[in-house]
Structures are given as structure tokens and as C-alpha cells.
Amino acid sequence: MYFKIDPFLVTLLSIILIVAAVIDIRVQKIPNLITFPTMILGLVYYGVTNGWDGLLFSLGGLALGIAIFFILYMMGGMGAGDVKLMGAVGAIIGSKGILLTALFSALVGGVYALIILMFNIKYLKDLIKRSYKMIKSFVFTKQFIPVPADKALKKPKLCYGVAIALGTFSYLLLEFYGYNPI
Numbered sequence: 001m002y003f004k005i006d007p008f009l010v011t012l013l014s015i016i017l018i019v020a021a022v023i024d025i026r027v028q029k030i031p032n033l034i035t036f037p038t039m040i041l042g043l044v045y046y047g048v049t050n051g052w053d054g055l056l057f058s059l060g061g062l063a064l065g066i067a068i069f070f071i072l073y074m075m076g077g078m079g080a081g082d083v084k085l086m087g088a089v090g091a092i093i094g095s096k097g098i099l100l101t102a103l104f105s106a107l108v109g110g111v112y113a114l115i116i117l118m119f120n121i122k123y124l125k126d127l128i129k130r131s132y133k134m135i136k137s138f139v140f141t142k143q144f145i146p147v148p149a150d151k152a153l154k155k156p157k158l159c160y161g162v163a164i165a166l167g168t169f170s171y172l173l174l175e176f177y178g179y180n181p182i
Contacts, residue, residue, distance in 0.1 A: 066090070101167050
């Protein structure tokens with residue numbers, strides 16, 4: 001089941017994503033005051049305008065959006081706000097849209113992480129050195145032995161709300177031009 005995204009929702013989602021990205025950059029957190037109302041908005045909008053099918057469309061996007069990044073959250077790779085923001089986006093664009101959005105967000109996030117590392121050369125050198133030691137110990141012992149980071153180095157922060165916003169905008173741009181590979 002697929003529904004065309006209403007221009008009003010696209011505009012509102014764009015504003016929400018910009019606000020979430022700016023707040024994430026400033027305080028490294030995406031507040032529930034942004035994510036939960038967006039989730040409810042998507043569920044209510046599609047439920048009212050398209051009945052049970054619309055509600056299931058939105059609920060599927062919400063669940064899949066959360067599920068995609070939940071494992072990364074559990075591994076400590078991202079914050080809960082990022083996971084909830086992806087769920088909120090899913091509630092607006094549905095499950096098919098959230099798959100592409102997650103892919104685009106991951107690509108943008110990877111480039112973003114590389115840029116952050118290039119501005120933190122000391123941390124990058126330490127990361128390469130630790131990775132080499134872990135791979136070497138795994139090859140020789142067949143055991144994964146994590147090597148802790150140098151305590152003197154501050155771990156750079158990756159504000160993933162920015163990647164989610166840019167990934168969503170990429171998807172919306174493709175959708176606007178009528179390209180939908182899924």
C-alpha cells in the first residue's frame with residue numbers, strides 16, 4: 001500500500017527536520033517534543049484521511065523507521081533521539097519511503113563521519129592504530145579483543161540528525177521528480 005505524500009506534510013516534515021538538525025548540532029540531542037508529536041501527526045493524518053489502510057501505512061513506516069536504527073542504538077552507535085526521529089519520518093513517508101531514506105541517511109552519515117574524522121586527525125590516527133591492533137589480534141587469536149581509545153583524546157560527536165534530515169530530503173527530492181525504485 002502506497003500513498004502520495006501530501007505537500008502540506010512534506011513542508012511540515014521539512015521544517016521539523018531542519019529544527020531537529022539544528023538542535024542536534026547545538027546540544028547533541030533530538031528532543032521528544034519534536035519526535036513524538038511528529039509520529040502522532042503521521043498516524044492521525046493518515047488514519048483520518050485514508051482510514052485503516054492509512055493508519056497501517058503510517059504505523060508500518062514508524063515501526064520500520066525505528067527498527068532500522070535500533071540495532072545501531074543498542075550497540076552505542078547513535079542516540080535514542082536519532083532512532084525516534086527516523087521513526088517519526090517513517091510515520092510521515094511510510095515503510096517503502098523509509099527504506100530509501102535510511103539508505104540515503106547512512107550514505108550521508110558515512111561521508112559526514114569521514115569529514116568529522118578529517119577534522120580530528122589525532123583521533124583518526126588513534127582509531128587506525130586501534131583498528132590495526134584489533135584486526136591483528138583477531139587474525140592470530142581468532143578472538144575479537146577491543147582496544148580502548150586513548151583517554152586523552154576526546155571522541156568526536158556525530159550529530160546524526162543532520163544525516164537523517166539530508167537523507168530524507170534526498171528521498172523527497174526523488175519522490176518529487178517521480179523516481180521511486182521501490
